[in-house]
Amino acid sequence: MTQKxxxxxxxxxPTKPGVLRLYNMRFCPFAQRTRLVLEYKKIPHEVVNIHLKSKPEWFLALNPLGQVPVLQxxxxxxxxxxxxxxWLDDVYSENRLQPADPYRRAWDRVLHEYIGKLxxxxxxxxxxxxxxxxxxxxxxxxxxxxxxxxxxKAREDGPFFGGSKPSTFDFLLWPFYERLPMLPLLKDNPVLDIEADKIPTLTAWAKAMRELPAVIATSFDASSHxxxxxxxxxxxxxxDMFLKED
Structure with a gap:
């Protein structure tokens, strides 16, 4: 299937019986969250990319809000x-991402709600x-x-928010953290750069995240963003930026 x-x-x-499909936009941080989980858990799937400024009628029938991601x-x-x-973590339950501990799971929800402040x-x-x-x-x-x-830092069992391996929250936060380094480049102002020395634990987290095959498979560098x-x-x-002709 085309990536265009x-x-x-x-x-x-046309869909195929039993084949999981992701409706995606390659530069969308929200869709990247879903792609990260799909890649990390090695869930077989196909991808259909959507032009969000000129959405197909059939996509709007699937999701009237016109937003990605959508799984089908x-x-x-x-x-x-x-x-x-x-849903992916529940249905494809091997290598669980959601914490088993209810308190930790609740705090991951708090951490997710805070992302809006970033x-x-x-x-x-x-x-x-x-x-x-x-x-x-x-x-x-x-x-x-x-x-x-x-x-x-308070969790003391890193490098991930999930401890020795990532949790769902790691993948919910990462797409936005990945995009932060583009700001000083976009505005040509080094003052806007992340001060890594002031967030050493997060900096180590980011290094560990960048080494995950799922992150490597779904990420763009700052200049591409x-x-x-x-x-x-x-x-x-x-x-369709950076795609070769089909």
Whole structure:
């Protein structure tokens, strides 16, 4: 199947009985969460990439919100990143990602709810053309990274939030952490860079994450994210960037 994005007017690619399908956008951090779980647990699947500015009618029929990720297998459809990750962990239950301990599982939920405090200033800074506003939002990001630094350090069984191996939360956080280094490049301002020496535990976590085959398989480097976001900010995102002709 093509990696090129399916757009409005395209024909629906027929499904196959019993084959798990992910509806995806290659640069979407929310869809990357689902891809990370699929890759980590080595779940067989196929991928259909969606042009999010010109969505196919058949995709909107599957998910009227028009958002990725969406999972489909036979007559089952599961949208939304956290729902897809949890569903995959429940259905493909080998090598569990969700903590067995109820207290730890509850705190992972707290950590996930806090991600919005990173996402909001980050994308605010990405979209802003005001240098002082960008620097202010960068300081917010650094403050909230300290929260994760302290929580991860307190667990004392790292390098992951899941301990010696990643948990679901590691994969929920990673796509946004992966994109943070693009901000100083996008704005040409080194002041915005992550101060690794102030978050040594998170820095070690990031190093361990980057070595996971699932992360290697789903990630782009900072310069690639910058290239894509420049197109996105101009109103002409190239959903097929870096793909060779089929």
């Amino acid at each position: 994005s399916f757009a409005q007017g395209s024909a629906f690619p 297998i036979d007559d089952k459809i599961v949208p939304e990143s956290t729902a897809t990750c949890d 996402i909001t200033p980050f994308y605010g800074a990405v979209r802003s053309s005001d240098a002082s506003e960008v620097e202010s939002k960068s300081e917010e990001i650094k403050k909230h990274l300290q929260f994760y630094e302290e929580k991860l 910058v290239a894509w976001y420049k197109g996105h900010l101009s109103g002409a995102p190239d959903y």
